[in-house]
Amino acid sequence: MRTKKHLLMAGFAALLLTACSTVPVTGRSQLLMVSEQQELRMGLTSFKEILEKEKLSTDPVINERVQRIGRRIAAATGRSDYQWEFRVIDNDKTVNAFCLPGGKVAVYTGLLPLTPDDASLAAVIAHEVAHAIARHGGERLSQEMVVAGLTAATVMATSDSSRRDLYAGLLGAGAAVGFLLPYSRLHEAEADRMGLIYMAKAGYDPRAALALWQRMAAQSKGKAKPPEFLSTHPADETRIKEIERWLPEALSHYHPGAH
Numbered sequence: 100m101r102t103k104k105h106l107l108m109a110g111f112a113a114l115l116l117t118a119c120s121t122v123p124v125t126g127r128s129q130l131l132m133v134s135e136q137q138e139l140r141m142g143l144t145s146f147k148e149i150l151e152k153e154k155l156s157t158d159p160v161i162n163e164r165v166q167r168i169g170r171r172i173a174a175a176t177g178r179s180d181y182q183w184e185f186r187v188i189d190n191d192k193t194v195n196a197f198c199l200p201g202g203k204v205a206v207y208t209g210l211l212p213l214t215p216d217d218a219s220l221a222a223v224i225a226h227e228v229a230h231a232i233a234r235h236g237g238e239r240l241s242q243e244m245v246v247a248g249l250t251a252a253t254v255m256a257t258s259d260s261s262r263r264d265l266y267a268g269l270l271g272a273g274a275a276v277g278f279l280l281p282y283s284r285l286h287e288a289e290a291d292r293m294g295l296i297y298m299a300k301a302g303y304d305p306r307a308a309l310a311l312w313q314r315m316a317a318q319s320k321g322k323a324k325p326p327e328f329l330s331t332h333p334a335d336e337t338r339i340k341e342i343e344r345w346l347p348e349a350l351s352h353y354h355p356g357a358h
């Protein structure tokens with residue numbers, strides 16, 4: 100029993116040591132215990148499930164706009180290996196957008212009144228795409244696995260089988276849905292900074308992102324229930340100040356007329 104526990108702990112420690120990765124653009128080190136392949140599979144499954152449940156917009160004007168902006172952001176990330184896909188979900192009540200691992204992007208029609216100009220819609224798409232490129236979903240899942248793994252190691256020392264299904268559960272359908280949960284403040288800040296650069300490289304003025312967040316902040320004031328995008332992305336003073344601070348870096352990548 101003792102040996103088994105020690106072996107498990109040693110294996111776990113080795114896994115942690117080899118599971119470090121670096122986020123593009125910001126260069127931050129992150130713990131990733133899920134392979135990109137696993138993440139892509141989960142993203143693909145979730146995307147299919149969501150699209151099957153939702154009504155897709157057939158409006159050619161809206162679809163063309165989301166596709167055009169999305170493709171430019173995608174090109175700016177340099178991830179030509181992703182299977183990029185941009186869909187519009189016909190739901191005026193949902194103010195939201197997301198990007199799943201592998202470049203599976205969806206925009207709800209409810210977001211469009213808040214993003215009347217292309218640059219502000221580009222800001223939202225670039226932010227969501229940045230979460231996927233930085234593998235924030237996989238990182239959050241890895242953090243959960245560390246906590247669960249340590250718990251499992253302790254539990255195994257006393258009762259053998261009680262946590263057998265733990266990893267299977269974490270890597271299953273539940274984890275895929277987890278990509279849509281709110282991210283931490285750190286992940287939000289990182290996606291903001293990367294998103295500004297991606298939109299600028301795609302030829303959209305990054306100052307539009309600042310204007311968008313200021314509009315969101317004004318909109319969320321005095322509302323009991325903020326829209327989905329704002330409940331997972333609080334438009335607070337810290338966020339707006341940080342975006343102001345990162346703008347010069349993003350503007351150095353902005354060359355209008357090159358697109």
Ligand SMILES: [Zn+2]
Binds near residue numbers: 226230287
């Ligand atoms: Zn976000």
